[in-house]
Amino acid sequence: MIEHSDPIKLHPEGVDLRKEQEATLSRPRMKYTFMARFFFAFMDFVYGKKLTVPKIKLIEILARIPYHAWEIKAYWRLTFGYADEKIRREGQELVKLGRLSQDNEYWHLIIAVEKIKEDDIKQSGFWYTFMPKLFALSYSVFARTLATISLKQSFYFNAMFEDHAEHEYANFVKNHPELDSQPIKSELVKQFGGYDNWGDVFRKIGLDERAHKNNSLRECGRGAEQYTYVSISQEENDRFLHSNVLTRG
Numbered sequence: 001m002i003e004h005s006d007p008i009k010l011h012p013e014g015v016d017l018r019k020e021q022e023a024t025l026s027r028p029r030m031k032y033t034f035m036a037r038f039f040f041a042f043m044d045f046v047y048g049k050k051l052t053v054p055k056i057k058l059i060e061i062l063a064r065i066p067y068h069a070w071e072i073k074a075y076w077r078l079t080f081g082y083a084d085e086k087i088r089r090e091g092q093e094l095v096k097l098g099r100l101s102q103d104n105e106y107w108h109l110i111i112a113v114e115k116i117k118e119d120d121i122k123q124s125g126f127w128y129t130f131m132p133k134l135f136a137l138s139y140s141v142f143a144r145t146l147a148t149i150s151l152k153q154s155f156y157f158n159a160m161f162e163d164h165a166e167h168e169y170a171n172f173v174k175n176h177p178e179l180d181s182q183p184i185k186s187e188l189v190k191q192f193g194g195y196d197n198w199g200d201v202f203r204k205i206g207l208d209e210r211a212h213k214n215n216s217l218r219e220c221g222r223g224a225e226q227y228t229y230v231s232i233s234q235e236e237n238d239r240f241l242h243s244n245v246l247t248r249g
């Protein structure tokens with residue numbers, strides 16, 4: 001039986017989406033490894049460098065996969081390490097993180113799908129239905145293998161994936177100022193934070209990616225490298241980022 005402690009919050013209270021988007025834009029990207037650069041370059045080669053809503057759909061299909069890989073690994077450890085309290089606590093926390101993050105990434109995917117519907121964007125069935133399945137299958141094999149070999153490396157790769165996504169979203173909103181005056185028609189998207197325009201919805205998704213990045217950094221022992229929120233005090237940052245400890249402290 002999973003012993004639930006307090007639910008993990010994705011963000012502290014009172015963050016300002018616009019200030020946080022500006023902070024993302026002004027901060028350099030993480031230093032990506034060769035593997036990560038190859039991965040991003042390959043996606044750009046196939047789908048173009050410019051972020052579009054159909055490309056967002058692909059990113060969000062992939063984004064959930066590593067969390068699922070961690071959850072699977074955690075359950076294997078829980079299955080055989082049930083007698084060890086440390087393994088049990090770590091495994092349960094990792095399952096919790098995996099579920100929270102997967103739910104959030106799935107929201108992002110739904111939002112992309114709803115935006116495609118609202119804008120009546122035509123997509124090629126081959127490139128945006130068939131190929132994402134191939135990408136997801138390949139990424140799933142990669143994520144499962146990496147998680148099996150080294151959870152630490154898996155967390156770090158995911159931190160880079162999330163950093164890339166955070167910057168892509170911040171630039172996407174900057175490059176599409178019309179989003180700020182586009183009202184949301186979808187009842188589903190209205191449930192995502194109650195925002196009244198598409199600009200804020202994508203700003204929030206970008207900020208969610210920062211939270212995912214921070215969680216991954218903390219999980220791979222780089223908690224001190226987490227990215228702070230500029231719209232709240234240092235004290236609140238310290239309290240949130242360093243007390244929201246999950247698996248390995």
Ligand SMILES: [Fe+2]
Pocket residue numbers: 060063104105108165205209
């Ligand atoms: Fe996402």
Ligand SMILES: [Fe+2]
Pocket residue numbers: 063105162165208209212
């Ligand atoms: Fe993410």
